[in-house]
Amino acid sequence: MNNxxxxxxxxxxxxxxxxxxxxxxxPSPTPSSGIEGQVTKGPMCPGPVAIGDNTCPxxxxxxxxxxxxxxxxxxxxxxxxxxxxFKIPLSPGTYLLHPESDKSLPHAADQTVVVMEGxxxxxxxxxxxxxx
Numbered sequence: 639m640n641n642x643x644x645x646x647x648x649x650x651x652x653x654x655x656x657x658x659x660x661x662x663x664x665p666s667p668t669p670s671s672g673i674e675g676q677v678t679k680g681p682m683c684p685g686p687v688a689i690g691d692n693t694c695p696x697x698x699x700x701x702x703x704x705x706x707x708x709x710x711x712x713x714x715x716x717x718x719x720x721x722x723x724f725k726i727p728l729s730p731g732t733y734l735l736h737p738e739s740d741k742s743l744p745h746a747a748d749q750t751v752v753v754m755e756g757x758x759x760x761x762x763x764x765x766x767x768x769x770x
Contacts, residue, residue, distance in 0.1 A: 669727030671753050675761035677701045677722040677737070679744045681769050698722030699765050701746070702738040707731065718763075730755045735763065743768040 680696030681687065687694065698721045705713045705728070713733065718724040730753050737746035744765035753759050 670756050671730055672725065672727040672758050673705075673733075673735075673751055673753060673761050674725040674758045675723075675763065677703070677718040677724070677746075677763040677765065679765040679767050681767060684769050696764065699744070701763070701765065703763065704736040704738060706734040706736060708733075710734075725758065728753050735761065737763050737765065739765070 677699045678696040679699040681694065682697055683694035698718075700718055700720055700722065702715060702717050703724070704715045705726070707713050708731070713728070714726065715738075716724055716726050733751050733753065735749045735751055737748070739745050744767045746763050746765040749761065749763065751759055751761055
């Protein structure tokens with residue numbers, strides 16, 4: 639008699655466990671286009687610098703960059719890493735990069751960037767420190 643009670647319970651548990659099976663989710667495809675590059679700030683030394691003098695190079699800069707589409711709609715905002723590097727996936731198109739700054743210096747100019755299908759456009763953003 640005990641076996642007849644356990645068999646329906648076993649079948650019910652087995653059926654419920656089949657409902658909880660995880661279906662593997664395939665990873666989303668890696669975006670194949672966008673922008674990548676580095677943000678720097680400079681000059682870093684005061685005074686005139688001779689052409690070809692590399693004793694005081696621009697330094698990597700961690701900055702926030704806003705990305706707008708052709709109709710001036712904010713698409714995304716990202717921050718470069720401590721080395722100033724970034725890589726942001728974007729669909730093909732024309733974008734305006736707006737380097738954010740909470741004070742007058744350092745400051746960087748807006749840039750228009752064209753992203754082509756299947757490639758990452760190289761971008762260098764230079765913040766001016768105002769040091770002369």
